[in-house]
Amino acid sequence: MLLRIKFHMLGIVLMVLITLPAAVLADVICMRQDPSVPITTPTTDFILHENGVATHTKTGLMWMRCSLGQIWDNNTCIGDASTYTWVGALQTAQNTEFAGYTDWRLPNRRELMSIVERSCIPSANITVFPNTASTAFWSSSPYARDGGYAWHVTFNAGYVNYESIDNNRSVRLVRTPDSSPDDDLIAGRYLPIEDGSIIRDITTDLEWQRCSVGQTWNSAQQSCDGEAGRFTWDDAIALTPPGGFRLPNRTELRSLVYCSTGLPQEFGMEADFTFCSGGYHRPTIVEQAFPNTPSSWFWSSSPNAYNSGHAWCVGFDNGPVSHYYKYYAYRVRLVRARQ
Numbered sequence: 001m002l003l004r005i006k007f008h009m010l011g012i013v014l015m016v017l018i019t020l021p022a023a024v025l026a027d028v029i030c031m032r033q034d035p036s037v038p039i040t041t042p043t044t045d046f047i048l049h050e051n052g053v054a055t056h057t058k059t060g061l062m063w064m065r066c067s068l069g070q071i072w073d074n075n076t077c078i079g080d081a082s083t084y085t086w087v088g089a090l091q092t093a094q095n096t097e098f099a100g101y102t103d104w105r106l107p108n109r110r111e112l113m114s115i116v117e118r119s120c121i122p123s124a125n126i127t128v129f130p131n132t133a134s135t136a137f138w139s140s141s142p143y144a145r146d147g148g149y150a151w152h153v154t155f156n157a158g159y160v161n162y163e164s165i166d167n168n169r170s171v172r173l174v175r176t177p178d179s180s181p182d183d184d185l186i187a188g189r190y191l192p193i194e195d196g197s198i199i200r201d202i203t204t205d206l207e208w209q210r211c212s213v214g215q216t217w218n219s220a221q222q223s224c225d226g227e228a229g230r231f232t233w234d235d236a237i238a239l240t241p242p243g244g245f246r247l248p249n250r251t252e253l254r255s256l257v258y259c260s261t262g263l264p265q266e267f268g269m270e271a272d273f274t275f276c277s278g279g280y281h282r283p284t285i286v287e288q289a290f291p292n293t294p295s296s297w298f299w300s301s302s303p304n305a306y307n308s309g310h311a312w313c314v315g316f317d318n319g320p321v322s323h324y325y326k327y328y329a330y331r332v333r334l335v336r337a338r339q
Helices: 002-019 022-026 086-094 108-113 232-238 250-254
Strands: 046-048 055-056 061-065 136-142 151-153 158-162 189-191 199-202 206-209 216-219 223-225 298-302 310-315 320-323 336-337
Touching: 022 206, 061 336, 108 136, 108 151, 108 158, 108 298, 232 298, 250 298
Parallel strands: none
Antiparallel strands: 046 055, 055 061, 136 151, 151 158, 189 199, 199 206, 206 336, 216 223, 298 310, 310 320
């Protein structure tokens, strides 16, 4: 009787798998999957090359499908990943040749987070990155407050943290494809669309108005004319412009912060509200993408959970995130999901 029940249950499982659409089954392959978590790295977002390289179409980055120390056998990654100190990882990346390329490098922490599959346990799409170790991988990002530490991303739970650069961690290398004369991206991530008045961020799939509210887009000069308006938070949140635009939340708005020559030398990251430091350019945004941006505070849509009179805002003077009284008058930039 027990054997019959087992076969019956197996038949039900097989029937469910057979009746599911093939696209659903192929979205992502995990060791274990949490169906309640949205898929973040579907296989369809990658071009899988036979030489052991995967191109991530959302970012344009090319990744080694195997960790350093493993061997690509035209189908999977064989062997165990090697581990390195942070300095050792940086040096090894400079001396690595693979698939005909010699410009491999250690990814920064944002790049490394872009291949974390949050629905998987461990947090990797093993169709794209087979035999990924359930451990921490070094990023190239130093910890700004202490030169003895650097950031890593763990692929057992998919979170980012910092630790001593003397610790030994796994490594996966990345490269930025050579740009071509036809490459219309600004700063490697921003694509002007429509009449140029809107910018699509290919790393987040968000579409931004290039001008702050109150300014006017000048398509002939590719610039924003006039002065950005100032709004209380209540007035900003009530804006209903055409085209599906809205006030961004604080994480979305922080993603526009760019520290040019200071630390960290990268775009703003989720849940990372570190100030820019060093000789960075103001405003702390890519001005070619967002011309005539004031070096001042911009409202987000995020209220402060602990103080109903405050809401969160982002400063484009040195990249901070803070909360202030909702009756303060700050600038506004609007966003929408990709159309």
